Amino acid sequence: MPGRLDGFLAPATTNLRPAVVRRLAYEASDNGLLSPDLAAGIRRVKGAKRLGMRLGNSLTPTQGKELLGVPDLTSVKGKRGFAMLAVLLGCGLRRLELTRLTVSHLQQRDDHWAIIDLFGKGGHVRTVPVPAWVKVAIDIWLDSAGIETGIIFRCVSRTGVCRATGSVKRRSGGSCVNRIVGHAEVINVATSCLLESKGGNMLENHVSAKITRKRLNSGPAANHINDFSDWLYARGYKKRSLFRMLQSFAAWTDWLTKTGRAAEDFSEGLQECTKHVMSDRHVPYERGPKRESLSVARLFLRFLQERGLLPQTTGIDPLACSHSLLREFHSWMLEQRGVTRVTLAVYQRVLEEFIATVGSDPHAYSPQVLREFVLTRGSRHGSSYAKLGATAVRSFLRFLAATGRCRTGLEYALPAYASRKLATIPKYLVSDDVDRVIASCSTERTGLRDKAIILLLVRLGLRAGDVVRLRLTDIDWTNGKIKVCGKGRRHDLLPLPQEVGRAALRYLQESRPASRAPELFVTVLPPFRKLSYQAVGGIVRRALDRAGVSSPVRGAHVLRHSAATTMLRQGASLASIGSVLRHRSPQTTARYAKVDIGMLSMIAQPWPGVASC
Numbered sequence: 001m002p003g004r005l006d007g008f009l010a011p012a013t014t015n016l017r018p019a020v021v022r023r024l025a026y027e028a029s030d031n032g033l034l035s036p037d038l039a040a041g042i043r044r045v046k047g048a049k050r051l052g053m054r055l056g057n058s059l060t061p062t063q064g065k066e067l068l069g070v071p072d073l074t075s076v077k078g079k080r081g082f083a084m085l086a087v088l089l090g091c092g093l094r095r096l097e098l099t100r101l102t103v104s105h106l107q108q109r110d111d112h113w114a115i116i117d118l119f120g121k122g123g124h125v126r127t128v129p130v131p132a133w134v135k136v137a138i139d140i141w142l143d144s145a146g147i148e149t150g151i152i153f154r155c156v157s158r159t160g161v162c163r164a165t166g167s168v169k170r171r172s173g174g175s176c177v178n179r180i181v182g183h184a185e186v187i188n189v190a191t192s193c194l195l196e197s198k199g200g201n202m203l204e205n206h207v208s209a210k211i212t213r214k215r216l217n218s219g220p221a222a223n224h225i226n227d228f229s230d231w232l233y234a235r236g237y238k239k240r241s242l243f244r245m246l247q248s249f250a251a252w253t254d255w256l257t258k259t260g261r262a263a264e265d266f267s268e269g270l271q272e273c274t275k276h277v278m279s280d281r282h283v284p285y286e287r288g289p290k291r292e293s294l295s296v297a298r299l300f301l302r303f304l305q306e307r308g309l310l311p312q313t314t315g316i317d318p319l320a321c322s323h324s325l326l327r328e329f330h331s332w333m334l335e336q337r338g339v340t341r342v343t344l345a346v347y348q349r350v351l352e353e354f355i356a357t358v359g360s361d362p363h364a365y366s367p368q369v370l371r372e373f374v375l376t377r378g379s380r381h382g383s384s385y386a387k388l389g390a391t392a393v394r395s396f397l398r399f400l401a402a403t404g405r406c407r408t409g410l411e412y413a414l415p416a417y418a419s420r421k422l423a424t425i426p427k428y429l430v431s432d433d434v435d436r437v438i439a440s441c442s443t444e445r446t447g448l449r450d451k452a453i454i455l456l457l458v459r460l461g462l463r464a465g466d467v468v469r470l471r472l473t474d475i476d477w478t479n480g481k482i483k484v485c486g487k488g489r490r491h492d493l494l495p496l497p498q499e500v501g502r503a504a505l506r507y508l509q510e511s512r513p514a515s516r517a518p519e520l521f522v523t524v525l526p527p528f529r530k531l532s533y534q535a536v537g538g539i540v541r542r543a544l545d546r547a548g549v550s551s552p553v554r555g556a557h558v559l560r561h562s563a564a565t566t567m568l569r570q571g572a573s574l575a576s577i578g579s580v581l582r583h584r585s586p587q588t589t590a591r592y593a594k595v596d597i598g599m600l601s602m603i604a605q606p607w608p609g610v611a612s613c
Contacts, residue, residue, distance in 0.1 A: 015047035064089050074509060076144050076160040083141035084153055090134035091115065101152045106130065106138070160445060160510065203229050206242050212250050219253030220263045221300065224309070231303050236513055236526030245296045252293040266310065270297050299527065323355055329399050336402075337395075342465070342533065350392040353377065362406035367413035370397070374414050387417045425594050427552040428561040434458055437559075440546035446524050448511040450539045452503040453521060457540070457556055459500050461563035461581045463487075464536040464556040470520040475504065484582070492582050564592045 022043050029039035059067065068085055072078035087093055087101070097120055107116045113130040120126060130138075138152065145154065145162040156162055206229045207213050216225045232242055252273060256262075261269045273289055304310035326348065333339040333347075358365065358373055374393060378386030397411040429437070438458070441451035456462050456470075466484050474483040475496065482496045504520070512521075515528035522528045523535075540556045551558055560581070567577050578589035 011048040018045050018047050021045070059089075072514065073140075076162065077156050079141045079144050080153060080156055083137040086134045086137035090131045091128050093118075093128065094121065096121075098153060099151075103142070103147065103149050103152060106135075203246075206233065206239065207246050208243065209247075212247055215250040215254060216246065218257075219250070220256050220261065220266070221249075221253050223263070224300075224304065227307075228300055228303050231306075232299070232527070235515070236528055241526075245292070248290065248293040249296040249300065251287065251289045252297045255289045255293075266297075266301060266304065270294070270301060273297070323352075323360060325360060326351060326355070328403075329396060332399050332403070333395065339395075346388065347392040347395065350377075350389045351396055354393055354396070362400045365397075365400075365406055365410060367410065370410065370413050371415060378417065383417055390414050390417060424591070426561040426565065426592055427558060428565045428595065429549065429551060429558060431566055433547070433549045433551075434559070434562055434566070436547040436549055437540075437543045440543050445511040448503070448507045449521060449524065450543060452500070452507045453536060453539055454543055454559065455497075455500045455503050457536075457559035458563050459497050460484075460494055461560045463560060464533045467521065467536055467556075468519070468531055468533055471518045472520055473518070474520070475501075477501070477505075486582050490582070494580065561592075564589075565595050568592055568595070 022045070025034060025039040025042040028034035029036055068082065068089070071081040071085065073082060084098065087098055088095075093101070093115075097118060100119070101115070105115045105118060106113060108114075109116075113132075113135045115128040115130060117125055118128055142148075142152065145156075147154065147162070154162055203213055203216065203226050207216070216222065219225075221228070229242070229246060232245065237245065252269075255273055255276075256265070256269045259269070259272070274294055277289055277291060277294060301310060329351070330344050330348075333344055334341070354373060358369055370393065374386075374390050377389050381389070394411040394414055397406065397414075400406040401408040401410065438451065438454055441447040441454065453467055456467055457464075460482075462484060463486065466486055469485045470482075474485075476482070480496045480501065481493050484492050484494055486492060507521075513524070513526075513528050515522050517528060517530050519530035521531050523531065537555045540559060541554050544551050544554060564577050564581060567580065568574075574586070574589045574593065577592060578586060581589065583589045
């Protein structure tokens with residue numbers, strides 16, 4: 001046994017195994033379960049030799065200071081990590097001693113603090129002096145976690161809440177026990193901080209399997225794999241997730257090598273590999289690229305684009321634009337017409353159906369065929385979406401005429417859908433329902449972000465796109481102003497209400513993850529990136545569900561209408577409301593006058609022949 005374990009474990013750890021077997025042989029021999037001769041033979045088994053003196057590993061004072069400078073002191077987990085590292089470095093405690101440390105152990109003796117009656121290895125009891133800077137670090141952690149008695153270092157949830165400010169009950173026996181930090185968590189805190197303090201995380205720090213590292217280092221992405229793994233780590237991926245992602249990425253690079261593709265074929269290789277994965281039937285546990293491999297490959301292309309090693313795309317899925325004519329249309333609209341990518345994404349769905357129905361030969365387009373497509377498609381949708389479809393086809397025909405692919409003037413053959421201004425009444429929420437929606441947001445990390453977004457929508461009447469485009473530099477905290485980039489890329493400066501400013505500041509201080517994204521609001525889960533328009537709508541829908549509010553429209557725009565109607569009922573003029581909502585035409589704001597029933601009843605004329613009420 002010693003010979004077998006000697007090559008893998010330290011001598012002291014190896015000798016624990018024979019010691020257990022010797023003790024078991026003693027007990028078996030005393031109880032008559034083992035012959036004395038056999039027990040004596042087992043007791044004569046020697047342990048592993050200890051050669052020389054173990055000096056151990058240590059950090060220099062400079063390295064210790066760098067290590068202490070890594071934890072983020074603005075978060076609860078960062079304060080706990082700093083306090084743990086301070087106790088380990090300043091007091092020299094073992095990991096097990098650290099996890100058993102309680103508030104009662106800390107006592108003041110004369111003019112200094114000390115850890116009293118600390119049970120250590122082998123049952124030894126000792127007193128450990130606590131430097132003043134270590135005591136300050138512990139006090140900061142205790143204050144932020146709200147701990148007054150019991151275990152000092154406890155678990156912290158992902159949202160930054162200490163899970164054991166009191167005690168929790170186990171299901172078995174109903175006994176109350178405190179949840180403490182385990183050995184593995186102590187190791188993770190120290191190890192992750194040490195890796196960050198070195199200023200770079202190589203592939204060996206993220207992938208433990210030598211075979212996977214060999215596959216990655218021998219593939220087409222070998223020159224970028226170290227930087228790519230660090231790029232993923234900097235975006236908040238945990239070690240286990242990062243290892244799994246790089247394993248999937250290795251499957252994609254293996255496929256590139258197998259199909260004879262080199263580093264300059266990354267974009268084309270992703271498209272072809274996607275077709276391969278989508279067409280072949282998935283076999284469980286079969287090696288090769290899978291859907292997760294494609295997701296990591298897209299992140300790899302984004303990494304290359306950020307480093308300037310790959311040209312930036314238009315933001316539209318290249319596989320979705322399967323037709324070359326649509327790809328040219330997207331480029332033309334972006335460069336010549338200044339249309340946003342979001343608008344092009346909406347046009348794309350219409351034009352794909354258009355090409356599939358009418359055909360891809362522009363010379364075969366006739367006014368009758370174009371009108372039939374627009375009218376047939378419009379009959380399946382409401383007036384607004386029917387108008388959008390006609391606009392998309394009309395823009396496509398202008399592109400074809402400008403590039404000489406079809407005759408000019410075909411866009412005039414499309415019908416213009418009737419648009420009656422002020423025909424509808426804005427759909428909104430009453431003030432009580434708005435307050436319930438705001439109150440439904442929790443104080444956890446996701447709740448703080450959602451509350452700040454909802455307050456921007458309901459207090460300033462922002463659109464979902466306005467919220468998505470907000471940047472960290474758009475808020476003037478000194479003067480209480482916020483710069484909003486609205487429709488048509490028009491920038492407006494709005495006053496920042498106190499309630500909205502406090503919610504945004506709390507989100508930045510307690511909830512927003514460390515990210516290089518310039519946008520104000522980013523995702524909660526890695527990779528940390530800006531929110532989409534659909535995500536803002538999902539935030540509003542979930543808030544409506546939590547509050548139990550029945551809304552006529554389940555989207556972010558209903559809060560914009562609610563903001564306008566609330567201002568109108570509080571006595572604001574239509575001109576003021578139009579200024580806050582940034583309407584270009586007063587007629588757009590005039591539709592909100594329909595919801596002010598009180599003012600309308602004062603100017604309503606009596607019906608002929610009926611007495612006025």
